[in-house]
Amino acid sequence: IEGDQKAMISYLSRALAESTIMFPDVMQELQVVDYALDMISRNAMTRKQWQPLLEAMVVMLEAKDWYTGRDHSKSVAKTAVKLWKHWRPDCEDKTIAEDLYWAGYLHDIGKLRLPRSLLNKIAPLDKSEWAIIHRHPSYTKQMLYSLGADRIGDWAGQHHQDLDGTGYPGDQPASDMGLCIGIADILEAATSLDRKYRKPKTIPQVLDELRNSRNRNYPGDLLDLADRILA
Numbered sequence: 001i002e003g004d005q006k007a008m009i010s011y012l013s014r015a016l017a018e019s020t021i022m023f024p025d026v027m028q029e030l031q032v033v034d035y036a037l038d039m040i041s042r043n044a045m046t047r048k049q050w051q052p053l054l055e056a057m058v059v060m061l062e063a064k065d066w067y068t069g070r071d072h073s074k075s076v077a078k079t080a081v082k083l084w085k086h087w088r089p090d091c092e093d094k095t096i097a098e099d100l101y102w103a104g105y106l107h108d109i110g111k112l113r114l115p116r117s118l119l120n121k122i123a124p125l126d127k128s129e130w131a132i133i134h135r136h137p138s139y140t141k142q143m144l145y146s147l148g149a150d151r152i153g154d155w156a157g158q159h160h161q162d163l164d165g166t167g168y169p170g171d172q173p174a175s176d177m178g179l180c181i182g183i184a185d186i187l188e189a190a191t192s193l194d195r196k197y198r199k200p201k202t203i204p205q206v207l208d209e210l211r212n213s214r215n216r217n218y219p220g221d222l223l224d225l226a227d228r229i230l231a
Contacts, residue, residue: 017056019033030113073107077184087221100181158175162182164216167182191206
């Protein structure tokens with residue numbers, strides 16, 4: 001079906017959506033994801049063409065990883081854009097908001113390369129297990145780079161990086177866009193009712209905790225802004 005791009009997108013989207021039910025083995029899941037990414041890159045798809053495939057990957061992720069929870073990715077994307085627009089209202093690059101939305105929406109797709117048993121483990125993770133979990137931002141970046149979406153990949157890959165270069169996967173400070181995704185991710189995760197391992201917090205509670213590292217891990221003015229427009 002490679003000659004029929006519309007049919008290819010339809011079949012790949014369905015394969016991705018069904019894979020967590022049909023293929024519980026992690027290697028089979030990875031095969032479906034890798035094949036979809038390969039088809040996108042070999043057929044030079046535009047963003048409009050590959051969007052439904054990436055959306056299917058997010059659905060697949062949220063079914064696979066119950067810590068992530070349903071609609072986590074969409075909530076992070078919307079919050080990140082809202083923070084950005086209020087934090088940098090004078091920015092003249094109007095393409096940032098759209099790319100930032102997609103970076104926020106796709107920030108966790110690298111988790112598709114991680115074992116389901118590790119993602120959903122209830123017991124505390126040991127050092128080696130955390131090292132594996134910490135690979136997912138790099139995997140996200142690699143997957144998006146393979147599609148030619150380098151800017152989106154950079155920002156999505158920074159969602160666990162901080163202002164001072166701490167965090168993971170590297171030692172470089174996150175961009176303003178990466179910081180917006182990171183704070184949106186923390187807020188959504190901490191306040192979500194889907195997290196089975198702890199009770200949800202309120203947005204003011206989470207922001208109070210983040211202020212302990214004000215202007216070190218996160219910009220103080222961005223935290224204050226989040227308090228005003230979200231709490």
